[in-house]
Amino acid sequence: xxxxxxxxxxxxxxxxxxxxxxxxxxxxxxxxxxxxxxxxxxxxxxxxxxxxxxxxxxxxxxxxxxxxxxxxxxxxxxxxxxxxxxxxxxxxxxxxxxxxxxxxxxxxxxxxxxxxxxxxxxxxxxxxxxxxxxxxxxxxxxxxxxxxxxxxxxxxxxxxxxxxxxxxxxxxxxxxxxxxxxxxxxxxxxxxxxxxxxxxxxxxxxxxxxxxxxxxxxxxxxxxxxxxxxxxxxxxxxxxxxxxxxxxxxxxxxxxxxxxxxxxxxxxxxxxxxxxxxxxxxxxxxx
Amino acid sequence: xxxxxxxxxxxxxxxxxxxxxxxxxxxxxxxxxxxxxxxxxxxxxxxxxxxxxxxxxxxxxxxxxxxxxxxxxxxxxxxxxxxxxxxxxxxxxxxxxxxxxxxxxxxxxxxxxxxxxxxxxxxxxxxxxxxxxxxxxxxxxxxxxxxxxxxxxxxxxxxxxxxxxxxxxxxxxxxxxxxxxxxxxxxxxxxxxxxxxxxxxxxxxxxxxxxxxxxxxxxxxxxxxxxxxxxxxxxxxxxxxxxxxxxxxxxxxxxxxxxxxxxxxxxxxxxxxxxxxxxxxxxxxxxxxxxxxxxxxxxxxxxxxxxxxxxx
Numbered sequence: 001x002x003x004x005x006x007x008x009x010x011x012x013x014x015x016x017x018x019x020x021x022x023x024x025x026x027x028x029x030x031x032x033x034x035x036x037x038x039x040x041x042x043x044x045x046x047x048x049x050x051x052x053x054x055x056x057x058x059x060x061x062x063x064x065x066x067x068x069x070x071x072x073x074x075x076x077x078x079x080x081x082x083x084x085x086x087x088x089x090x091x092x093x094x095x096x097x098x099x100x101x102x103x104x105x106x107x108x109x110x111x112x113x114x115x116x117x118x119x120x121x122x123x124x125x126x127x128x129x130x131x132x133x134x135x136x137x138x139x140x141x142x143x144x145x146x147x148x149x150x151x152x153x154x155x156x157x158x159x160x161x162x163x164x165x166x167x168x169x170x171x172x173x174x175x176x177x178x179x180x181x182x183x184x185x186x187x188x189x190x191x192x193x194x195x196x197x198x199x200x201x202x203x204x205x206x207x208x209x210x211x212x213x214x215x216x217x218x219x220x221x222x223x224x225x226x227x228x229x230x231x232x233x234x235x236x237x238x239x240x241x242x243x244x245x246x247x248x249x250x251x252x253x254x255x256x257x258x259x260x261x262x263x264x265x266x267x268x269x270x271x272x273x274x275x276x277x278x279x280x281x282x283x284x285x286x287x
Numbered sequence: 288x289x290x291x292x293x294x295x296x297x298x299x300x301x302x303x304x305x306x307x308x309x310x311x312x313x314x315x316x317x318x319x320x321x322x323x324x325x326x327x328x329x330x331x332x333x334x335x336x337x338x339x340x341x342x343x344x345x346x347x348x349x350x351x352x353x354x355x356x357x358x359x360x361x362x363x364x365x366x367x368x369x370x371x372x373x374x375x376x377x378x379x380x381x382x383x384x385x386x387x388x389x390x391x392x393x394x395x396x397x398x399x400x401x402x403x404x405x406x407x408x409x410x411x412x413x414x415x416x417x418x419x420x421x422x423x424x425x426x427x428x429x430x431x432x433x434x435x436x437x438x439x440x441x442x443x444x445x446x447x448x449x450x451x452x453x454x455x456x457x458x459x460x461x462x463x464x465x466x467x468x469x470x471x472x473x474x475x476x477x478x479x480x481x482x483x484x485x486x487x488x489x490x491x492x493x494x495x496x497x498x499x500x501x502x503x504x505x506x507x508x509x510x511x512x513x514x515x516x517x518x519x520x521x522x523x524x525x526x527x528x529x530x531x532x533x534x535x536x537x538x539x540x541x542x543x544x545x546x547x548x549x550x551x552x553x554x555x556x557x558x559x560x561x562x563x564x565x566x567x568x569x570x571x572x573x574x575x576x577x578x579x580x581x582x583x584x585x586x587x588x589x590x591x592x593x594x595x596x597x598x599x
Contacts, residue, residue: 127306131306131572135552135568135572141556141557142555142561246437250442254442272422
């Protein structure tokens with residue numbers, strides 16, 4: 001949702017910043033690479049089976065065997081967090097891919113064809129804006145049942161208008177530039193101009209938009225799991241872990257909720273800041 | 288101005304109509320018989336017959352939609368087959384808590400967010416601290432803020448209750464403070480950031496330079512020449528904020544065990560009590576659409592130029 005604002009305001013504070021190495025950006029990119037690697041390598045690096053229950057070892061303090069301690073059922077917290085990275089990242093990734101691919105297609109078509117097509121899609125997108133993503137996801141769960149699929153599809157549709165609207169204006173600006181006009185004059189077919197010339201040139205913006213959406217998609221999807229409408233326990237997933245650990249907070253063991261929450265925040269911060277920085281860079285280059 | 292208002296009103300009514308159509312129609316997207324869906328998945332043949340009659344499922348789709356819509360406009364939101372009660376009588380006792388929570392959070396967001404944003408735009412030293420804080424704040428989902436607040440202020444310090452909504456004004460204020468802070472958290476950060484950016488931009492404008500060179504006191508410049516112009520992006524964001532608060536209330540009510548529309552929506556969704564889901568989704572979406580329309584109108588009042596060009 002902040003995507004539009006970030007893109008339009010990004011050019012303002014560029015300038016001299018560009019040459020210096022941007023440590024914030026390096027840190028964010030590194031964190032993202034690490035967390036994705038952890039998700040991919042989960043079976044090899046997790047010290048325990050994430051679903052191995054051991055009632056006797058309930059709420060154990062950190063030790064050599066359990067570096068972050070155990071949860072109420074004696075499951076190893078570190079292993080659950082590591083395995084949890086998989087679904088917690090896969091869901092938002094699916095949302096972003098679907099929303100971006102469809103959104104970009106709509107944006108290019110609307111910018112290129114203009115006229116009634118542009119008018120109709122703009123109206124439809126305006127109406128989609130009326131549905132907050134989470135409400136849309138809950139509606140989908142009520143209809144199709146809980147799980148990963150219904151919320152992911154619902155959130156993809158909810159994120160469409162943001163991507164499509166930003167990218168449409170980018171594509172529209174690009175469309176009027178001389179190089180596109182030159183292709184047009186040369187008599188290249190529309191399909192060739194849009195896919196071979198227009199698309200590669202708006203791709204940086206598509207990428208920025210996808211990066212920015214990722215954080216919001218992660219928050220929304222984790223919220224669906226937190227509400228108990230997403231993947232079912234005992235599946236390790238961060239949003240679900242926050243909810244699961246909440247009962248233990250009263251007993252004085254807030255670790256499970258806090259660790260999972262912290263990972264969500266760090267991941268989202270990384271994606272947001274990276275997206276903002278990339279937006280600044282690309283809009284500087286475009287000027 | 289009259290034309291501007293009229294255009295907005297027409298757009299508002301159209302959006303509401305289409306949104307209600309989508310929410311009503313979504314029932315028929317689900318696999319299986321809509322009567323079974325409405326019954327919440329565990330229905331006897333008599334109940335199904337009753338539902339078919341009540342919802343006139345044998346009538347054409349558009350007729351049914353029109354009947355439903357006119358009923359809704361008269362305050363009849365259908366019947367919950369899980370509770371065997373009118374939906375409106377189920378919602379009535381829960382609306383208060385949600386409205387209180389959302390308004391409380393909105394006050395916090397505007398008060399704290401705009402103040403912090405102004406402070407960080409006007410004083411550079413505050414600025415960098417606020418920038419870092421807003422980056423983290425914006426990335427904190429309401430449920431994570433909720434568990435941190437519960438851990439620190441409810442369990443460890445014991446200043447606030449862990450759950451429930453309380454009774455009476457003061458009881459509610461006390462019970463809903465942590466939920467409102469959790470709900471407001473990310474949005475305070477967002478509003479702070481937008482306010483800061485927008486005030487900074489206004490500060491560098493020519494008319495502000497001119498005012499400064501003419502020796503107008505800084506306080507007056509900020510109030511009269513900076514703040515009013517800077518308000519437009521801020522009110523636009525306020526519209527987004529309402530959307531966020533509506534969705535966020537669902538999460539926060541669940542986190543703090545508050546009996547409100549949001550927690551009822553979650554409960555209804557997991558019980559497949561579709562009549563309730565439909566009614567609450569419609570209420571929330573309508574609130575959001577109307578709030579956005581109000582924001583548009585406010586922007587038109589603040590900036591006369593928008594009345595001419597901002598028809599979109």
